Amino acid sequence: MIKKPFFGLKKQGFEYEALKGDKVELQKISTPESLTFLIERKNGDGLDIFPKQGESVKAGEKIVLGGEGAYAVSSAAGLISKVSPFPGDFGQRYAAVTVKTGDEQAEDETFASLSGDLNMRNVIDYFAYLPGKPDVKALADSERPISTIVVLGTDADLLMTTNQYVVQHETDALNTGVSFLKQVSGVAHVVIALPQYLMKKAGAIGGASGVEIRVVDTAYPSASPYFIAKNVLGRETPAGQSFEDIGVFFIKAEAVAAIGKAVISGRPPVKKIVGLVKKDNSRVMVETLIGTPLEDIFQACGVTVNDRDRIIIGGPLTGSAVFDLRQPVLPDTDSIMIQDAGDISPVSDYPCINCGECVRICPTKTPVNMLVRFCEAGQYEDAADLYDLYSCIECGLCSFVCVSRMPVFQYIRLAKYELEKIKEAELSAEESDE
């Protein structure tokens, strides 16, 4: 556990983890008995999928949800055995599709048959479930044109190293991916954001294709897209707007490398690189099929979990805890962390004592002490109007230092979620009026 330093005047903070060693060995996880894929359901989406339950899928074949056409890509051949609703954080809803794998190794050839003549439509149709989960729709949005693509060679949270691994080990695929993205999107300005220690790799990356390589500071949360936009690109995102609004598209290095591999081989990759952080904070990098349940990874890596332990998808400051070992690896699962029951510090229902630790540690200078009072009282609109709710970039540092141990970060996320719901309700009310 990280403790408050004895000398309280010293500013607290974290450094991002660097991936040590030139050659990191991946522990390969074999194909599990069953794989699960989560497809996001928008309002009104049912559980109708194609191919249907009971039918077989090939490796790399799309499983499409009816409605708006959201899809997952099966990472192995098998039989669709089950489709069930699956709840996520903050009201997100998914369709969980379970595929029983067999000995059969059939591979889907649809994407391969396209190759040679790829356009933006193909990118949207085939790359949304790639490892790294690129937000391909935002790239193609004609209402909010993109002028800069930023490839993140950094990782979003502490103890995470997936993108750094990709920059170190998959340079060729990364280069191909970058060139392809430039060509297919028509965006000329591509920036690769890297931690300082990876700069020695910089020569190998994009040397010929004319991309810009920029260094990102190692102090958390410098690698947050908000700070990369501000400090590296010099473009501050106005509070409440998205990066697409200012014409910047962020994509993880892993996703770019996956696109590169798809272009080279004609088969979109289905394997994900995941960092597994064990109870003693030691870490192994594993390579596993997307959809692998956590318990298979734990078994392969010799991790035992007990009652009241905490299993975290993502990093220690911004991740989310899961309740079921059958939780699958998703395209954006970069890290899995196991915390021993004894290491868990409880939150409390104490009010804010106004000590100001959160205000001093907040990288965005949000008045957290006031904000949390309004959020706690449910006055979300005032929180947004008066106390900069939308300046928060959700780094989690305020809760880390909170003396009262309030769930500050959760209050802020809840406030944003509730405001979003109010907005949606107002929009639909307006539509029905018309």
Add this chain to the structure above:
Amino acid sequence: MSNQRKFTVSHAPFWHNGSKISERSYHTIFAALPAVLFGVFQYGAPALAVVALSMGSAIFWELAFTRLARRPDTIGDGNAALIGLIFAMLLPAATPWWVVITGTFFAVIIGKQIYGGIGGNPFNPAVLAMAILMISWKRYFDFDTALVAYDFNFDMRYPLAALKFFGVSSVWSFNAADLLMGKQIGGIGSTFGLGLILGGIYLMIRGFIRWEIVISFIVGVLLTSLIFQQAAPDTYAGPAIHLFSGYTLIAAFFLVPEDSSSPVNFVPMIIYGLAGGLMTVLIRNQGAYVDGVIFAVLIINLINPLLDKIRPKALGRVG
């Protein structure tokens, strides 16, 4: 089988730096000990009785209120004990028992609990109680009368009272070193300047109180008293008397930086401290009261919410 296991599921972040409210309270109590112990040794059993009764009754009031209001018990966080201790440090050793108990009632119930408990109090609870008592039963807080039964081998006049009523020439006999070493009469825990400074430095380097507030308060006292002295050296005492006598030092380290009633941003903290120092000397030199600290603290507590509106521009804020 593994599916039957029950895991802890909660929200991010999953790390915490381990700080907690009780840690803050107990370390502040610890830092106050040198000054309190000095007072207890100087004034003997009556002082100990006041301290014990004050802390005990403060804890009792807190427990009684939370039980009555059906709120969770909060005495474990040490804040009530801390309020009791700070309050006792302000009192003369000969304070009657019922004044102590009434005082802690005002501090804990009126000063803190009716605002919703810890963190909700707009004023420093101990200071608010002190103000109410000083107005209600003035005679118990005249140190010269209250401590008439004691006889020590130093000047037994309360420096600020002497200054107020007999002019600046009457306090020339006090020297800073003696005052710093506690050779003066006053509240149980507020005369031993060196002890207060040591405790305060400990709290500052541990980060339990903010150095910005402490330093600016002291600077405020020094500057204001210096200006007065320069303007009329025959009427007003210099910075040393103002700094080392009365409640100045206990205020700087234990009253002014109280979390809930003080600002958190840099510029507001500086203004808050300076204003406190200014008001303290202003009331001492111009006001009706012998010591201005108590009312000065209440006044700056009052402007704290306004001050904290001065804050840096948040990321992405437009306009």
